[in-house]
Amino acid sequence: MKLLIPNSETIELKTLILDLNGTLTLQGRIIEGVGERLAKIREKGLRIFLLSGDTRGNAKEVADELNIELVKASTGEEKRTVALELDPTTCAAVGNGLIDAALFHVVKLSIAVMQAEGVHTKSLMEADIVVPSILNALDILIDENSLIATLRP
Numbered sequence: 537m538k539l540l541i542p543n544s545e546t547i548e549l550k551t552l553i554l555d556l557n558g559t560l561t562l563q564g565r566i567i568e569g570v571g572e573r574l575a576k577i578r579e580k581g582l583r584i585f586l587l588s589g590d591t592r593g594n595a596k597e598v599a600d601e602l603n604i605e606l607v608k609a610s611t612g613e614e615k616r617t618v619a620l621e622l623d624p625t626t627c628a629a630v631g632n633g634l635i636d637a638a639l640f641h642v643v644k645l646s647i648a649v650m651q652a653e654g655v656h657t658k659s660l661m662e663a664d665i666v667v668p669s670i671l672n673a674l675d676i677l678i679d680e681n682s683l684i685a686t687l688r689p
């Protein structure tokens with residue numbers, strides 16, 4: 537997926553990295569509307585990964601239900617390392633916790649979600665974009681013009 541940002545650069549996204557708790561799920565349950573949006577993003581050719589410390593022990597169940605790849609990452613440093621191996625210049629990431637701050641720092645496009653479980657201020661400060669919910673985050677990835685409007689200088 538290519539984003540031609542006017543008066544700026546062209547961003548090519550190949551991978552979407554998602555956090556679990558407080559991002560895809562609230563109180564352990566998948567937020568309604570996530571699945572259909574991830575299907576649309578997959579149709580755009582992006583590989584989708586769930587990177588999680590798996591606090592609740594349900595990461596595999598969620599990854600299977602959403603048909604996305606699961607990589608266990610128990611610390612912020614581990615999430616960052618996974619992104620570095622995937623090529624962070626072509627990665628977008630969505631998350632909310634302190635564990636996402638180092639990941640947000642290295643990826644090309646980082647989106648913080650400010651949902652009911654909160655967003656850590658360190659991750660907020662590392663994020664390129666902050667949105668109220670995961671549905672908003674996925675919608676701007678589906679409608680590239682929304683994203684371009686937010687990113688253009």
Ligand SMILES: [Mg+2]
Nearest residue numbers: 555557558633
């Ligand atoms: Mg989280």
